[in-house]
């Protein structure tokens with residue numbers, strides 16, 4: 001018998017505290033059995049070792065974009081996903097990860113300069129839609145659970161899975 005189509009999902013984290021990822025794993029405590037039948041998590045690094053970004057129906061992206069390398073990565077995800085959903089305040093608005101954008105010269109201590117010069121940081125921290133097209137936003141810090149469930153259900157319906 002032909003296997004039923006599942007929603008092919010990727011879950012990605014960029015510059016952030018990854019609290020929405022923790023929240024997602026908490027949600028799996030209650031929804032794993034139900035989601036296993038409906039969703040294929042094709043990319044979710046905290047939970048799987050074998051991951052692929054190819055052929056995603058929906059990419060959920062948490063975190064802000066803080067370097068050129070990250071910008072390239074999110075562009076690649078966009079190319080491989082039919083829809084992109086920004087997860088949490090950092091991805092939706094940039095904040096709080098983008099706090100450093102408002103630093104004035106006198107606020108940049110030697111220690112901050114050292115970090116800026118020794119790690120791969122762009123000039124400005126960007127929210128996701130400054131870098132790629134975003135189809136939906138799940139606001140909150142961390143993400144609002146109901147808003148996430150609504151977004152997931154929206155795409156399950158859109159792809160004719162439920």
Ligand code: SF4
Pocket residue numbers: 015016017018019020062063088089090091095096097140141142143
């Ligand atoms: S939005 Fe809040 S909870 Fe989510 S990654 Fe950013 S700081 Fe963490």
